[in-house]
Amino acid sequence: MISRTERTLNHAVLAVASILVVFPVIWFIFAALSPESSGRIDLTQLTWGNFATAWQAGSFGPAMFASAVITVGAVAGQTVLAILSGYAFGILGVIGQKVIFPIILLGLMISSEVFIIPLYYQFHAIGLTDTWLGLIIIQIGMGVPFGAFWMRATFRAVPPSLVEAAKIDGAHSWRILWQILFPIVRPATFTLVLLSFMWTWNDFFLALVFISDPSKQPATLALGVFQGQHTLNVNLMAAGSLIVALPVLLLYVFFQRHFIQGVISGAIKE
């Protein structure tokens, strides 16, 4: 048991830290609600109109749709590959995995700037630049390291006796995966889906390089253009930024436990 003073101290520490962390975000939200283009905050005069104006001016509608298509495609692909490869590396074992798996993990330490230019030429050669499909394939490939790492650790945490028992029953590997193991790893898979969603949605750099057609650009890129046009309108810019951040924020509100545990234990697992 801890004493009352200690408890109060704990609250104080947490409260101060939380305020410091949240204050900039709160301020930004109020700036988005400010009627003044300077973003000056007057709590007596808040307006939601900035969001509608920004939505129109930045044509965020098509951009949000593009983001949704890219993100859904990429997350679906990443998840399937993660399950298959996690199962392979975690349960079945892979020929040459002592070499292959470290090379896959290498991808976690390398940022995309390093290889973006050869990558562009490569996709250009097969005609997939400036397409959603191209961007989805790139996101899928780049999601492999974390996905394989995450699902491998998840599968390895499953009691081996379950797999053994199923094998004795004569189930083959495909059935073991989907009928026995998948229900067990479903929560971890859901966490992976959320994290992939967040990372894909928040991407700016890949979209900047690979998508040039404005009718195909995702929301983060639209925000970039929007900022160029509306640098003088802090309130609109804040509103536009919040629109782009909203889907991830909403998921975070509902599934915060998954996000936090995902990130934390993603770091810790083995």
Add this chain to the structure above:
Amino acid sequence: MSLRTTSVRRPLAVAVRAAPRVRSRRRGWLGLAYAAPAIIAYGYVVIVPLLQSVNFSFYSWNGVTAARWVGISNYVSFFTDPALVESLWHVLVLIAFFSILPIVFGLISAALLGRGRVRGQGVYRWLLFLPQVLTSVVVAVIWKRIYGPDGPLNAALNAVGLGGLAHNWLGDFDWALPSLGLIGTWTALGFCMVLFVAGVTAIPDELYEQARMDGAGPVAEFFAVTLPGLRGQLAIAMTLTVTGALRAFDLVWITTQGGPGTSTTTPALLLYRKAFLNPDVGMAAAIGIVLAIFCLAIALVVNRLSEERDS
């Protein structure tokens, strides 16, 4: 993939343990079949262009006209070009802010909080973790406003009578780098706190009881029980935040573009410049590869240290 100040996408990559328990040759081939789609996608999107980048790094190439073989001279200039050397010093400063500060605060709060659940901890956790889910573009836009001469930070300082402390945070040669650093502290703080508090709650109570029976005070207890118990988490936090500082780009690009003067340039910023603005693709590739090697080395060293103390 965006470069975040604290990149959570890259967990402690090097912690690979031995292979699975059950293995047979046949299953190994079966496993390869299951892993094949991922291996192919990864190989095509990451490894092939990466190898090409390695190749580029031995050339002087503007991305358009014919390339010229220059051997390792791009790598040599990484350590001799004054702009790059300066950027490495900036990284050291950023490490203090991106890594050391959040870790110290995280440890202090873990020491305070770990020993008893606080009501509403979930809410605090939710708030503290918020910067991790915001896209870096939005984070940079927010802070650029906050640091403005008429921004809320200076306004707050003036309001409490500390107007003398108000600065042109991002426009001042002495303050720009620390100001950028504090944005990194802001993003990483919640991550470190949540990580460490979770770690402390996993430390068996018996260890604390034992320490108290041995007559340890709160400070001695922290060093005898809490700190050793958090070794794994510390290794993770250090790897992620240090490599985050090494790779800092989005934030710097949107807030200061490396200015004023060259006071906030980072290697990743120079990489971007050389890859896109003043194309010198070979040099950009060399910078990227050296950075990747640094990150890998840091991860290996930190991981090694934390394991050595283990045994």
Add this chain to the structure above:
Amino acid sequence: MAKKRHVIGAIAVTLPILLALSACAPGGSTAGTTTHSTVSKDITSKPVTLNMLDFWQGGESKWVDEAIAGFRKQHPNVTIKRTVQDWGQVMNTLNLRLADANGPDIATVNNGWQSMGTLAQGGRILNLDAYSDLYGWKKSIPATMLRQLEFTSNGKEMGTGSLYATPTARSSLIGLYYNTTVLQSLHIAVPKTLGDLEKACEKIKAAGKVPFAFGSVEKDSATAMLFSVQDLYGSAKNIGDFVYSAGHIPMTKTGITQAATTIKKWADNGWFTPNYQGVAYADALDKFMHGDGAFRFEYTGAIPFTDAQKQTYGYLQLPQVDGSGVVGTGSASGVMSISSKSKNPDVAAAFLNYLTNKQTAQLAVDHGYLPLLHSDLKKPAGNAELATEITGQQSLDANNGYVPYFDWSTPTMLDTMGTQMQLLLAGRATPQQLTEAGQKDYDAFQATRK
């Protein structure tokens, strides 16, 4: 340790592959010139779609859209699909985009070595000499303007050789904007010389107001002022020759040192927006538009004046300090090149030609922008501000005083000057050191050209 073996294993596998790959050089063909052999004014009547990549946003975007509409009236079978991105996005990815057969047919490129020079040398953009002969651009476009768009096909020389881009009939100058409301409230006349300007600033400062709306958080925000003031000291010939690497003009003879000295003096006098080192470009512009600041050095077309503001703001092309004439930095507000991958270069060239013609110039004026290449245009009604810009432009025309943007001189000059200006204003570099740094940049680049 098992782990160590993994890493070594990975290296053992990848190393031979790396070595094998290293054997082949990256990069495109050395074919420097890409000329289209058969050129024609005849545009087919078949439907053609041209992709266009440009950076014109906001009001400027409307001007381009109307120009496109005008072109389509003549050629209804042509569709022009625009891709609009901000300047940085266009420039950062232009080299990649123009390598793409599905990429843009026409694009706004940047003058100078960095963008146009590289693209010309690498054969990514078409040599337009044949079209120039076809459309008579050498007659319709002044030589000083064409010079900005010429490179030798080996990419070693700028300002001579073949034509690689065409200007649009809209101009962009750098000069001094003033707010008459502020000046009148203090009974100050619009300055006519640098001396007048400095006296005016003293009065404004004494009245407790801000003489110059200026912010320098972004690296390149001081360069508009630097180049503008430089034009008051350096001769048009010296600046031009320095930029085009013609002759051997040292940077000290381009007026840059005097300009830096003057600007530093203004800063020390407190004539800039308070805390200007922390003020963002957009915020300084915003302050100027809200009357907080009497003067501002700016690119024409960059300030989105409202109709009311068009009556109270004005533009000024100051004469040189020694009274020898008027020199100013100016060029087309955008120059267009044709991708060598374009399947319809004839159509693209026809559109480029349309962008140089009188209709486009008139459209620029109608939208409140400075026209280029044409003078006999209908003056805009009720746009006093634009009238002052036109006066400034005419004084440049009369003095033959155009100089190219100073930062075209090397691929890295804009960055070098931006960095040095921030150092100068913070008191960490002297004007002499600024010039030395620029000269060093210049010499390093000249060495690579040999």
